[in-house]
Amino acid sequence: MTDSLTPLSLDTVCRVEFGPGRIELLPELIAAGGHHRAFVVTDRGLRAAGVAERVLKILAAAGVEHTVYDEVAPNPSTGNVDAGAARARAFGPAVVVALGGGSVLDAAKGISLLVGNPDAVAADADHLWEAADGLPLIAVPTTAGTGAETNGFGVIEDAVACRKVYIGHPSVKPRIAVLDPELTLGLPPAATAATGIDALVHGIESLASRGANAFSVAFAAQAVAMIGHALPLAHRDGTDLDARAKLMMGAHLAGQALTLSGLGLVHGIGHALTARTGTPHGVALAAVLEEVMEFSAPQAQQAYEQVARALRVAPPADGDWAGAAVTAVRELSGALDLKRPLRALGADRSLLPAIAAGAVADAVTKNAPRLPREPEVLDILTAVY
Numbered sequence: 542m543t544d545s546l547t548p549l550s551l552d553t554v555c556r557v558e559f560g561p562g563r564i565e566l567l568p569e570l571i572a573a574g575g576h577h578r579a580f581v582v583t584d585r586g587l588r589a590a591g592v593a594e595r596v597l598k599i600l601a602a603a604g605v606e607h608t609v610y611d612e613v614a615p616n617p618s619t620g621n622v623d624a625g626a627a628r629a630r631a632f633g634p635a636v637v638v639a640l641g642g643g644s645v646l647d648a649a650k651g652i653s654l655l656v657g658n659p660d661a662v663a664a665d666a667d668h669l670w671e672a673a674d675g676l677p678l679i680a681v682p683t684t685a686g687t688g689a690e691t692n693g694f695g696v697i698e699d700a701v702a703c704r705k706v707y708i709g710h711p712s713v714k715p716r717i718a719v720l721d722p723e724l725t726l727g728l729p730p731a732a733t734a735a736t737g738i739d740a741l742v743h744g745i746e747s748l749a750s751r752g753a754n755a756f757s758v759a760f761a762a763q764a765v766a767m768i769g770h771a772l773p774l775a776h777r778d779g780t781d782l783d784a785r786a787k788l789m790m791g792a793h794l795a796g797q798a799l800t801l802s803g804l805g806l807v808h809g810i811g812h813a814l815t816a817r818t819g820t821p822h823g824v825a826l827a828a829v830l831e832e833v834m835e836f837s838a839p840q841a842q843q844a845y846e847q848v849a850r851a852l853r854v855a856p857p858a859d860g861d862w863a864g865a866a867v868t869a870v871r872e873l874s875g876a877l878d879l880k881r882p883l884r885a886l887g888a889d890r891s892l893l894p895a896i897a898a899g900a901v902a903d904a905v906t907k908n909a910p911r912l913p914r915e916p917e918v919l920d921i922l923t924a925v926y
Contacts, residue, residue: 686736688796
């Protein structure tokens, strides 16, 4: 954790509407921002599941003019963002409503930003932090995992460069987050596990991050506690609305934490693995979570004690709180049946050096409590191959 005298400049809060049925407020929230038209960004899975149609009916009943871009891929690409931006420009002035999981929310931020910068393309992501403002954005997450509603950046895939890029700008941080756990009730167990582990990792890495501060620690510790309790329940019974609500709030708090503190090596490896194999984000994180915790433990003792306490671990007889945290996380993840060897995720052994290099180069890795060298990351990857 950073020194208590470290200066802080925080902008942590967007308007949050939390609770079952809050999606019904969407037309009112759009109007409150002075808008009457909505460009809805979602994906085909949510349309097929009927979740998007519920939201579109709410807009239609309120007379909100809208159109839909539903071509966001599970690992959104620069092409997705460029195509969505072209559609949004053709639609004209509107508020962007991002309806979906982290992929949709990330893509929507890029779409919003490019509309405000008509000469730019998503592949310019590295140069858009000083761009003109994008369209205002309302985030409606339909998974409890990414916390993407808490910040103004998204992670998208540059398929040409085989890497993840960060696209964002302060103007596309969502003005409003609608956290309605009813929208997550139909999420299958595997998706619940993958997005829930993502949220758990956000909390764990935020606690151990070099950028941690009193605010992020408070958010992250509460997030780990809520997720650790609710995730197994929601995974076991997807209709448990109380568990869904706790999981959604925990994921949001973890998002607030990571936005303040940054993440670490689990996400660095996860980004590189997904870029090379297309592995879903949460599954990629689960593949290396405990191994990275063990690697980081010498420099993360206090943080991992906080993790263990948040997960309600009994005080270890040997005083090894970090080891107790790793064991608790291993047991939680194992119950979700999410962890897979890299060879089962399509990672040929010959890819491991490139994945290691990508992980070390990723911006999030610079926040890790123990800064890794490529050979050390390669050792981690080899151990889980």
